[in-house]
Amino acid sequence: MITTRNDYLARSCCGKHGHIHNMTPLSEEDSKKLFFNRIFGSKDACPSELSKASSEILKKCDGMPLAIITMASMLACQQTRLEEQWEYIQNSLATKFSTNSNYEDMMYILDLSYKNLPRHLKACFLYLGSYPEDHEIDRVELVRRWVAEGFVSDSSGQDIWDVAESYFNELVNRSMIQPIYDDFVLRTISGCRVHDMLLELIVRRCKEDNFLSLVSDKQAMVEVQEKVIRRLNVVGLQGTKDDKVAVNTVGNVAWIRSLAILGELNWIPSLLEFKFLRVLSLHVSYRHDGAIDLTVINQLSQLRYLMVEGDCRNIMLPFQIQGLRLLETFDFSRTFNYSSISLEIVDAPHLSHLIMPWGTRLPDWIGKMKSLRTLRGFSLPVDSLESIIGLGELTALSELHLVYPNGRAGLVLKATWMTALSSSLDKLCNNLKQLVLGPHGQVALRADALSLLSPRFGNLEMLDLQLGHTFSRVPRWIGHLRNLHNLRLGAKQLLQADVDMIGTRLPSLVDLSLRIPRVLTENITVKGSTGFPALKRFIFDCDGISFLTFEEGAMPKLQVLELYSNTKELNKVAPSGLQHLPKLVKFTTNEACYSCKWRRRTKPTDGTLIRTTVFQEPADAVPTRRTFTHDALGRKILRPIEEEDYSSEED
Template identity: 65%
Template sequence: MRCKEDNFLSLVNDPQAVVELQDKVIRRFSVIGLQGTEDDIAAATTDVNLARIRSLSTMRYSLWKPLLVESRFVRVLSLYVSSRHEVAIDLTVINHLPLLRYLKVSGDGKKIMLPCQIRGLRVLETLDFSDILSHSSISLEVVDVPRLSHLAVPMGCTRLPDSIGEVKSLRTLSGFTVPMDSLESIIGLGRLTALSGLHLCFTRAMQRAEEATWMTALSTSLDKLCGLKKLRMDPSDIFQSVALCADDALGSLSPAFRNLEVLDVGYGCTLSRVPRWIGCLRGLCELQLGAKQLLQEDVAIMGTRLPSLVYLSLRIPGIPTGRITVGGSTGFPSL
């Protein structure tokens, strides 16, 4: 009620509530569940003034289609696109929203038309497509977006752009697939020195020699990411065989990211053994790891040198050759 009185937030879930908003200057507009056909909803919202809107969100059960071209002052945009929409929603217009800072799009990917390039949004900080429910590939280039800090795409559906190394403001990057279209994209990761969170997917569509080249380039780039706090690697398809790290490239890292708090390579790749550099990550809280071989000394390293570890998941495809003891003299004070 107070939000309504102060015109802080306009929240609607039926056509009558929309009628009450006509001729008002709306700043923050959230649509929960306008029902009916798309034509009925369009007719009910025709006279709603969105010209000065700053924040716009549509929820899961709404079929309302906002006219984004009229909302040039919008700063926050969160849209859910339903499979019940009759026509795909055209979001290529977002490149003409110069004040946009936050964009999240979720829902049925078959009903969404995305631009191939996100261009010239000088103040955009968050671009989140991670909840688009589609297995089709997304082609995405980020051009001249100097303040972009968080970029997420659907897991395993998108190749990393070659120009990603130019987006040096990035702090989190999620969902992109290895291998990419060229080595330049994975080398570019090493230039993203502000990264604190990285989540990549692996595909099995690699020959053994090619896999070795990619993994070596990836380990070289990871070596340069001093500020990394979260690193996750997954298969692009949960039903496929896990990707192997050729020549144990990740196992031979001498990582600069000593402040890592989360390391998850449990299903993304299988190392020949637990890497020695794990013991350098004294701030590690969560560890998920796959290794062909696990020795008691590996457990001792994790237990005595990782005092902050509270969650541990080990995947071992083979059978340990000897008894493995967790606890007692092996430490794990916080597990």
């Protein structure tokens, strides 16, 4: 299927037996519903004094959904809903719309929304022009680049990174960007897209204001000649030497503050010419053996953001990065063949985010990076305590994602090593929000030493100790993490008291994953009085799923239930009480269990029909009756799952 606004293109693409479907505008009733729901939460909640102005505004939108939602989002963000403000917008549309085409009318509405943005959001919005059409823009990358560019102000005394996140959320609320959800159940936003018409507006504005230059073809190269450019983005010049030409056509690269190259990179100019560079972002790939020389980055004293993505076999870095006193982000997380390179970073007092490929050895100097907020990808060395102890010095850390080394080394860790790790983690309790510890490979590691951790992680929102960590049982200190949203845990046994503790003492928990490698020793009942008031997803990997019972009132907001076990267990008896889960929209059973290694050698059997019989009756009893799924060999679906199934549920 091809979508286009160009009628000639549609006819050209349409085959002899094809069909061109012309989208019809929304009806007046549907237009009102979309408009008023966005502003007031209900189509019947519009105040009478705004009725006339709203009718005129809707008339100008002419049933175009993008125009309606853009105008509604703009009006919804007004601090007050005065009749004069609405009439002003109505009159602005009336004077402009009298002689224009629908396309120009739409662009005017979008431009009006841009003009109505607060000053602090305009630069952030135009910066989206750095990315090509239909590109999925990573949220974390975007906000870090905003900070590096100086678009985010911390004058209010708030944390600058929190302010940057609020800017992103405000653009989402104004419908200026389309959020991309990496998890429809938890509604977590991983990034965004820009509607093609809004991108046209951005590109037009960027040219008028000389805000940034996007070079994606030879025509664009001509346009940047002799211009004073502060932000240069080279996109999609793949398989040619045009990337070299593109930068060479710029009159004076010394003025450039931001350089981003997306695509196949054959060459970059000498970075010494970029005296005032603040942002360097390279999304690279190769078809030749040339090298990308970054050894001179120590002389870029203004550099705040460095991100490299791609194959790093031919990327040259200095052995020691020093003198970059303004550096905030060093991100090599999406590179290959880099973890073996020895690197030292010194004299970087503002470095907040250090992200490396998984398995990069944690360096002994890590304790000196006291401003770090994000530390990801490093492997904990088993032959050094200095780096483990150094972790305890990083008291500003908000996100800590580490792995253990794979192979036999991970199985012979000494008690002193585990004690040092526990002690260091204990010192991070004030600011830490995410803690992930897992193996770099398929190594099982006893984690009882971590049971001695202090329960003072008052701000912890995500805890993942699931893969490679087998507690004797659920540690009691977890019950003190009252702000926990996401818990992934592995334990040798699960008792009723453990379930009761998690359900009653973790009121904010929305995502729970438990992996139990043994058959349960007692029946487990999720009681109506046990709690789990906010839980939306429950993943249970155990040989005893038939021991599980849900009472009436249990997990009142649960939307997704995933059960993993061996084939014999899945063909036995289904958990009891599925009919007591009123919000359940997806129920999955699968024999691909990860708790025990031997199960990976178990061949699937012809248990599909048995399992269908075992699980169909309880699945039929689920109030929503939306989705019922077996593994890849045997699926039975009551109704296809849709994004709306999640988004429409009560938060």
